[in-house]
Amino acid sequence: MDISKLKKAFGSFATGVTVVATCEANHTPRGFTANSFSSVSLEPPLLLICIAKSALSLAVFKEASFFSVNILSETQREVARVFASQSEEKFDSVPWESGFKNVPLLSGxxxxxxxxxxxxxEAGDHTILIGEVKDFDYKKGNPLSYFRGQYVSLTNNL
Ligand SMILES: Cc1cc2nc3c(=O)[nH]c(=O)nc-3n(C[C@H](O)[C@H](O)[C@H](O)COP(=O)(O)O)c2cc1C
Structure with a gap:
């Protein structure tokens, strides 16, 4: 099978963009950009995210008891870019605060x-991480979206 063509075909599914975040045992915040988010269940409230086995933060997320999923707005393209890198200073350049159980939450x-x-x-070259939602918030605004390898904006302002 032609993997690069398969990747392009998968990329035909337009998604939102999230940053998944947690803290190491020594309180260092860790996170990465992810578009593999899906809601799973309302009762109980479950969601999922897929983490590549090549991600530097995989071991941290496998150890973490709590994590956050932050759905990005169209004003957060730079946040998406920073968290898609393997920089050790991702949290230095974005506004964030500590939420329930001290997990990092991205402002905006x-x-x-x-x-x-x-x-x-465990699923092939990814690990599916299922989380039970313990706290959440949301606000009005336009989402950052991703389609065929590019960030795109929707302008409904719902
Ligand atoms: C739009 C977009 C979506 C991404 N979605 C995922 C994803 O769902 N799962 C994943 O493991 N990596 C995903 N990545 C790649 C990670 O963000 C990237 O590999 C990051 O460097 C991982 O950080 P870490 O190595 O510090 O853990 C995505 C990248 C972009 C730009």
């Missing part, structure tokens, strides 16, 4: 979920 996000780790599922 359209919606923010604090989750308790429910389970991990």
């Amino acid at each position: 996000s359209l919606a923010r979920f604090v989750c308790k780790t429910d389970r991990h599922i």
